[in-house]
Amino acid sequence: xxxxxxxxxxxxxxxxxxxxxxxxxxxxxxxxxxxxxxxxxxxxxxxxxxxxxxxxxxxxxxxxxxxxxxxxxxxxxxxxxxxxxxxxxxxxxxxxxxxxxxxxxxxxxxxxxxxxxxxxxxxxxxxxxxxxxxxxxxxxxxxxxxxxxxxxxxxxxxxxxxxxxxxxxxxxxxxxxxxxxxxxxxxxxxxxxxxxxxxxxxxxxxxxxxxxxxxxxxxxxxxxxxxxxxxxxxxxxxxxxxxxxxxxxxxxxxxxxxxxxxxxxxxxxxxxxxxxxxxxxxxxxxxxxxxxxxxxxxxxxxxxxxxxxxxxxxxxxxxxxxxxxxxxxxxxxxxxxxxxxxxxxxxxxxxxxxxxxxxxxxxxxxxxxxxxxxxxxxxxxxxxxxxxxxxxxxxxxxx
Numbered sequence: 001x002x003x004x005x006x007x008x009x010x011x012x013x014x015x016x017x018x019x020x021x022x023x024x025x026x027x028x029x030x031x032x033x034x035x036x037x038x039x040x041x042x043x044x045x046x047x048x049x050x051x052x053x054x055x056x057x058x059x060x061x062x063x064x065x066x067x068x069x070x071x072x073x074x075x076x077x078x079x080x081x082x083x084x085x086x087x088x089x090x091x092x093x094x095x096x097x098x099x100x101x102x103x104x105x106x107x108x109x110x111x112x113x114x115x116x117x118x119x120x121x122x123x124x125x126x127x128x129x130x131x132x133x134x135x136x137x138x139x140x141x142x143x144x145x146x147x148x149x150x151x152x153x154x155x156x157x158x159x160x161x162x163x164x165x166x167x168x169x170x171x172x173x174x175x176x177x178x179x180x181x182x183x184x185x186x187x188x189x190x191x192x193x194x195x196x197x198x199x200x201x202x203x204x205x206x207x208x209x210x211x212x213x214x215x216x217x218x219x220x221x222x223x224x225x226x227x228x229x230x231x232x233x234x235x236x237x238x239x240x241x242x243x244x245x246x247x248x249x250x251x252x253x254x255x256x257x258x259x260x261x262x263x264x265x266x267x268x269x270x271x272x273x274x275x276x277x278x279x280x281x282x283x284x285x286x287x288x289x290x291x292x293x294x295x296x297x298x299x300x301x302x303x304x305x306x307x308x309x310x311x312x313x314x315x316x317x318x319x320x321x322x323x324x325x326x327x328x329x330x331x332x333x334x335x336x337x338x339x340x341x342x343x344x345x346x347x348x349x350x351x352x353x354x355x356x357x358x359x360x361x362x363x364x365x366x367x368x369x370x371x372x373x374x375x376x377x378x379x380x381x382x383x384x385x386x387x388x389x390x391x392x393x394x395x396x397x398x399x
Contacts, residue, residue: 035265036317038324040280040296047316047325051340052332054288055353056395060101061379062388068103070094072357072389076125076132077349082391083123083132093123095144107146115140115148124161124169125349126195133161139198152198158191160237163350168201169193170244172236177214177249190236190246204263208251209274214281216299231281231297231310232344239350240287249281286342286353288396292317293327295343314343333376334366353394360387
């Protein structure tokens, strides 16, 4: 049932949405000839892959000094800089050199003032304008020395951003995924925004019938209360070969958005998410020229305790073989079978397919056991257990 045909014969219609703030063109899909079809109810044979066979990999050891001690949560990657935070909400933003990992400066604008942030949801780096966008309820724009420049309106609560053009952002309102905002049904959750003031320039609509929230609220096993959990690392936007992959959990189709405002259906799931209870969601994760990595997530918990997890399956579509598999990916810089969970990887910046963190103590231990190879082995030889993490940056070979 899985197939790829040439996507052609698309009929599109531009309509005007009048949700305030001026005219916005929304692309609506009327028909198409063919697309990749994924049956989320099926089991697929396993396919083992070596990451380095289809991706380029580099390692950045983050410099460790008294001033630069970080837990290594990568927030943005550009051509010159890597922006890193701690997992704790201390407000620190560390800027490291993209090539060497040397610590350059630390910014902290956390506070209650009109030019300050409180809880950072994400950071976007715009090196062309020497700016970084820190977003939470509002979007705060600073230069790379931490000086405040302006704030942007974020009326629709967009929480995922990429550089779309020198003057525009592409954004996604991820609140569509949650039960808390289940009443918020709009035509469009993806949009092009102005970098100057956050105004909506254009909206893109993905058709769906009813919202299917991804979070769950359940009673604790000991009867002491309730907990809420959600599917992690959901991405509604993925940059891909100069275009954009757009998706949302309640829709049955994933689209490719082109710079000329066309939307082409790329991946369709079956059965419909609207017909399944519990639902099985399909999320695109990492896309390459040959492999389309996805994950199928069943809205069902593995266990009822404080460590609950959704039932998740890693899938990959091989566009050369035109077949679907369950995927297992290994890092070849380990002599042991060190797996990379592609379902948990999320794009960070336009040109980085994903990042991965290796703790220093893990690499030191692997080095002492003789389990490392190549450049990673050389880096591990310089570390001690208290060093900052080593960041692996992964890019498509054709980027």
